[in-house]
Amino acid sequence: MPFKLGSTKSSAPVPTRGDAPASSEVRPLPVEQPLWPRTMPEPHEIDWLFAQVFALVGEGIAGATHALLAGDREAAKELVKRDDVVDRLIGQISTTVQGQLVHGETTADERREYVAILRMLPDLERNGDLAEHIARRAARGLGAEMSARSRGLVERMGEVATTIWRETADAFAERGADAATVIDDLDDELDDLHVTLTAELVAGTMPLPVAIELAMVARFYERFGDHAVNLARRMATLVVGGPEPGSAGPD
16 A cells, blocks of 8 residues: 555544534634645655545534534634635645656556545545535524524534544545445435435425525535545445445435
């Protein structure tokens, strides 16, 4: 393997059932500074970049949920800005991996892993986008218009999405092939919550413009789980071999 993520696994706590998303602390990001060490050797640079992206997306989905429910518009605006950083880091991973494929002295196994990494990047980037989409709704004050039941459902969706992302990050860090089953189960819960929240919206307990926006938020969480499933399946395929897995569906 050209690199291993085990040494960079995030130690951030993950919410469990009944906890609020661990997201109230949105730290300012020094975007004026370089986003990656320019002199870092290529394999270690990829390792470092993956750790940064997983951490930022994890903070994004948990922080967006908290900002939405707490009405913290300033925190939401800060999270929206961070999506640009995620995109830049993913672009650097792509550039570095393509450079290794074109110019590096790589083995067949290394080339196979590099190609797998490139196929994983769209799902990784998309989940950053989905966290940003939720943060945008929080910045507009959507949370203040939600019914009590919808708030509880969104809180749980945030908890599950945060947990599913930590499980996905752990699968990468440990090169684990078994995590896909756990992530599939968590995604099933997100799907059930999406259906339940949609039923709440159809019941007409909120103004129509609020219901439409909240339906989008529910869809963002549901798709976040699907992209995590895609990543876990690709990781399992990389470890054990076999055909390339299909996508969990279009956005």
